[in-house]
Amino acid sequence: MDIYLCSKRPSWLVDNRRMRTTSDFQWLLSAFVLLYLMNHVNSQRKETPYDLKCTTNNLQTWDCSWKAPSEAGHGTLSEFCIDNRSRSCYQLARTNIEIPALSRGDHEITIRSLQDAGSSTSKFILNEKNISLIPDTPEILNLSADFSTSTLHVKWNDKGSVYPRHSNVIWEIKILRKKSMELVKLVTHNTTLNGKDAVHHWSWVSDLPLECATHYVGIRCYVDNLLFSGHKEWSDWSPVKNVSWTPASQPKVFPQDKVILVGSDITFCCVSQEKVLSAQIGSTYCPLIHLDGENVAIKIRNISVSDSSGTNVVFMIEDNVCGTVVFAGYPPDTPQKLNCETHDLKEIICSWNPGRPTGLVGPRNTSYTLFEGFSGKYVRFKRVEVSTNESYHQLLFQMVPNQEIYNFTLYARNPLGRSQSTILVNITEKVYPHTPTSFKVKDINSTAVILSWHLPGSFAKINLLCQIEIKKINSVQELRNVTIKGVENSSYRIAVGKLNPYTVYTFRIRCSTETFWKWSKWSNKKQHLTTEAIPSKGPDTWREWSSDGKNLIIYWKIWAFFSEAYKGPEDFMNPISLALHDLQTEQAVGMGKGILLTWHHDPNMTCDYVIKWCNSSRSEPCLMDWRKVPSNSTEALIQSDQFRPGVRYNFFLYGCRNQGYQLLRSIIGYIEELAPIVAPNFTVEDTSADSILVKWEDIPVEELRGFLRGYLFYFEKGERDTSKMRDLESGRSDIKVKNITDISQKTLRIADLQGKTSYHLVLRAYTDGGMGPEKSMFVVTKENSVGLIIAILIPVAVAVIVGVVTSILCYRKREWIKETFYPDIPNPENCKALQFQKSVCEGSGALKTLEMNPCTPNNVEVLETRSTFPKIEDTEIISPVAECPEDSSDAEPENHVVVSYCPPIIEEEIPNPAGDEAGGTSQVIYIDVQSMYQPQAKPEEEHEKDPGGGAGYKPQMHLPINATVEDIAAEDDLDKTAGYRPQANVNTWNLVSPDSPRSTDSNSEIVSFGSPCSINSRQFLIPPKDEDSPQSNGGGWSFTNFFQNKPND
């Protein structure tokens, strides 16, 4: 930037000069043409005087000159005549003449040359228009230079006395620089002549410091007289005068320590005897402008703001260095926010914001002067360099006695300029008091104190407005404004009343003036305890009889310091007359922390109402608290921190009459209802095939936690392990719900149930606070007994009918049957085996018999006996066990056909059905059958050992005896098995006889029903039943099922 600008200036100078030269040439050309024409007209020949020219330098005389004829010699006389009214001629020995200025218009001039050879005459017409006004060359009286400011002062005399008055003069001053006299400035300066000599001054500030180069000044003038109609010309240039600096031996840079406006241009030069190598401003190098000798200059344009220590300009010389510092900154900004106020009406503090920083510090910084217009006093701002707040300045001005209005002007000045701000203030309206100090509190009485404080200032003529902050612990602060007359001694006191006795207060105070401007800062806080006072009323009391009625319990409350509560009855009254007999207990539920009780106005109640309350679970007399309410109230919101949700409280409303308190209402209530925390205990009272009767108990009040609103009973089919009643509220269709809203109901019969089905029962209680927990139970309904009976009877009846019919048929056709199936077989009377059997029957167990007698397989005797089996049939039905030995003893020796056939190996054999089958022999099977039954029905076995145990071969005639359990079976047996029994059937027996334990049970059942002890007969009768039993087991009903239900009950 600087480099470019530095090199541009010379070309501008050149252009300027060229233009001026051109205009001079044109002017000269036109003057020449004019003169030529004049000569051509007035003098045709050179033998006569010619070329008359007249000029004037003062408008009063004209200088005319002409040229003599060519043949005229030196010293020739001439006669110059002006042909006007009085012709005047002048004899001259020269060719010029000074004549008084002629009047306007043409004048004939005759010039006669008096030569030796005769005379020659020329005539000219002279007019003012042809006269040139050429002022005398001016002279510079004095040229001086102020090097510090690079200013040239020129002084000259205008010689106004020689010109007519009121002529305007144009002065042209040229300034040349360097020894080569380069024109650097050409200026015009206008003045007016006033008929007297006057000295004029003109100053010029050089951009280049004057020390750096010789400066020359020349001047010329141009008189512009309006009355003169002739030609006006510039005077000649005066001789130039110059100003130069005597350089010291040391190189030096100019200007030094210059303060300039940011953005302006400046030229620095270095006066040096030695060659300057380079120049730089800050760290930027600049092109050198060479001046005379080794002097150089640099030109800086648009300089930027300096650091606080200024911007360094350094020139590097051959073996030296020199430099200077320039301070670029701003003139002072107009002081902003000028404000004047006082703390104490003694001293005025004016503060202001200096605005834009000037960038100048130290001696170059802005100085401020505060001037007061009315008093003419002023104060200067003393700069504290380490200022607390640079952005705000302030000045103190001592107040003038008895002056309230002040007109302040703040002047700001720095080397680059000045500015100012003005403010007009009434100082009594601009009081910002100091912070009150020495703040103290003193007691007056229990409700009033005196506050005292110190507030320095001359406030005697004004009123102060003070604000007292009164703060009570746990209370809203109170502000009281007081107006106090100002005093001179700065001590203030004020009484503060309407306080509460024996209360801790915190006071603080701040002040302003009545014409409010600003509050002072708050004083320190002072804590103060007001003195105690006599209690304003007695304690709040209540009294109750003790539960035994012998003692009266008196309760009272201690007032917190002061209570604004209404005043209750002061004296004791008669103890409460209870009137509970016709009172109904009401219910109430509160909201939030309190419970609202309302009642109707009772004009009989003259004193007040008392509401007392208690936790209902506590024993009487019980009193948590009470509250008195004025007699005109009809409601009371009872609140207490002791109230807990879900707890039942008893509230009693007493009304006060002259004779005492009367219980008006008894209310139980909850502050907030909650859900029960337990489920009702319930039991199943009765169960039938299609219904269940459920009974439950009340929930204790403490666990109910609200007013019971009802029960919800849910039931569904379900086993214990597969409870599906997870979500009772989902409204599943298979869950049946009964909502019991009658809370006095304690039983519920659930009907229309299915018999012999497991049901899941759930019961829960609820209050307005929500649902309680659930309690569940599983119950199985009973079987339908009628159906069971029918189911048993029908098959039995059918079987009996079939049996009877078959018996009848068999009986009718008995001969045919006998012939066909049981031809007679001779009775083996001599059989030893028979005898043997007899002894067995009498004696001990069957196995023993078998052991004793090793069989003789080759000795087979066949006996034939016709027995009286119908008789036996009857007896066996009646007494199955007891008579067995007799019958058998009677019958068997005669009737039994015993085939003793045993393999010798088998002794005391434990039955093994598989092995028996493998054996595949008929004899073995008989033994097995007996052994099987032996442990299960011993009495029978003993009796039946004879036929079974001795059984090797059984005579067919005996079989009907054993098969007399039921008629049908017996007849069947008679038909099918009497006599000889085909071996093939043994297998079926074998399969059936080793039955499962269940079949054993059924066997025993049969015994209880009175079945015959005969094994054989059982083998025929029972197997069909045995086959049925598994089916019945899995079916709708069975014996087992029937009995299994019982444990459940």
Added chain:
Amino acid sequence: MNEWAGRVRDLTSFPLPGPLCLLMLLLPLLSPAAPISPAGPISQAYSLAVYMQKNTSTLLQTYLQYQGSPFSDPGFSAPELQLSSLPPAAVSFKIWHALDDGERLSHAQGAFLALTQHLQLVGDDQSDLNPGSPILLAQLGAARLRAQGLLGNMAAIMTALGLPIPPEEDTLGLVPFGASAFERKCRGYVVTREYGHWTDRAVRDLALLKAKYPA
């Protein structure tokens, strides 16, 4: 490039403070009053000089930093700038080595006397040029106080050694109040620089003395 080739022998152009007083002190007057033990004051002075040495480069850097470019440019150095009122610390080793204790002490004494006055002058200059730079002003003030302290210590040594203490002299003479800002900046530079050089030299002087007079 900031290495100024120029030699300014008399920046402030105030008159040379006459014949150096130290020449007067060249006569090592063997005082008949035998000193007690110079080891204590020597050790004290040495410790102070070593302490001062640690802060001299900081002072110089801080000073240059506040003077603007090119003073504040990195690597700025103008060794040829000198002040006629301040004796240069630079001395050829041969000359220095040839000096006896009394000469060394009086050279240093004279230099630090001049330095204290010059540091005061520089502090005043900077109060005008950099009034808002308390760090620089504080460092200049501290350097001056330390120089005064060292002067006191050296006087104690000279007393202990029985050497005559040179009288306090106004080395500055007529203060060039009209010095330009540029001259003040250069002056301050030379003073802070020479303060460092003289401190270095004092450390060497005192180390030599310390070796000669062990505790």
